[in-house]
Amino acid sequence: MNDTVTAANKRERGEQRVAVVTGGSGVIGSAIVTALREAGLNALSLDREGDVVGDLSSEESTRSAAAQVLERYGRCDVLVHCAAAFDHVVLADVDVSTWRHVQSVNVESVLWLSQAFTPGMAERGFGRLILITSNTVWMPPNPAQLPYVTSKAAELGMMRVLARTLGPSGISVTAVAPGLTDTPGSRNAYSDERFEAVVAQQALARRLVPEDTAAAVTFLASDNAAAMTGQVLCVDGGLVMR
Template sequence: MGEQRVAVVTGGAGAIGSAIVAVLRASGHLTVVLDRTGGIVCDLSSASSTQAAAAEVLERYGRCDVLVHCAGYLDPMPLAELDLDRWRALMAVNVEASLWLVRAFAPGMVDRGFGRIILISSDGQWFPPSAEFLPYVTSKAALLGVMRTLAVTYGEDGIAVSAVAPGHTDTPAARAVVADGALDASIASQVLKRALVPEDTAHAVAFLASDGAAAMTGQVLVTDGGAYMR
């Protein structure tokens, strides 16, 4: 048996992130959390903090075999109320942090001939979005561009890059920013009439991280109960 694979999960202290950590740990990974409140403490809105956290991972564990960028947040702003500082902070966390982490961890993945990079997007980009979700939907769509480009960049090196796009998942963070009744409306729009839970996304991530997904790269797994079909 080879060395235990090291999985780094951003936002690993949140509802979906912690579910990902638990499922990856159960599948045999040594899991490392990058978050504001747990594991290796990191401010993902800061490039220098993100780069320092990546360096700490390599110093402590010597490698990253699986990178899951789950950190992200909503900051509702319609165009008329757009604040550039808030826009840039959201993009830094939701999108740019993934670039700094890949740049830090990919060389080791290349050297070992193995790597998994998994970005958590959203199915919201495929539906007509509410005006105030402009920053969030833009960031999650941008991640798919990042994912496809990195899949091509690192394919010859044995690194697979894919994404998971959850639907409206029942988490405390989601309940804090969406209107009352939004979760019930989401369930009504799904083919599978049940609330989506963090473990739905976590199991999709675990599959992409596994040897069973060795032939998959540049792909999006949609975990939204059939609300969007492609």
């Protein structure tokens, strides 16, 4: 029986998979939500203004949001961590508040959500944790991105440990590393000249769009990625080759 028929049968039995996308109200996050819905999942955003509201900088709020998901939707089969804090600060000016804010949103919230959702995934024998990291881990472009790049590297370490830990339960843990993506936020932060300079370094000379990241996430969330775990896909036009 092919994957399409299997998915259709599951939907008929009321077993549609539920995907939770943190930061799902943002430009890239909303593209991921849309793509997952088009792939047949019941995808929802967990954000400050999402389908489920939560503040990922707060452990209490994050755990509460996870509880709301389970109460309202009954399950989480796919967790996509797209939310990110981008606070910029150089080494000499790093303070505890800024550092902890970035780490709590970008790293720690993954732990609290995983604790809430992976027991149900293990019980059903299927689960996907997909972390949106960044190609800046390999090519840091700005000294002021110290907290951000550090957090994204930490996500990769977490991915590898959790892939080993959760694999026996049928749960895969992967990551997607986008490059500089054409969004309203990035256009405000970077000039056209900066975009073109980055594109010129890519093997594929085109601007990246949110749908590029969404397509990679949709693949990793699918049964077609059943043999993949502990891996990161760079979606950056070939800027970083590992």
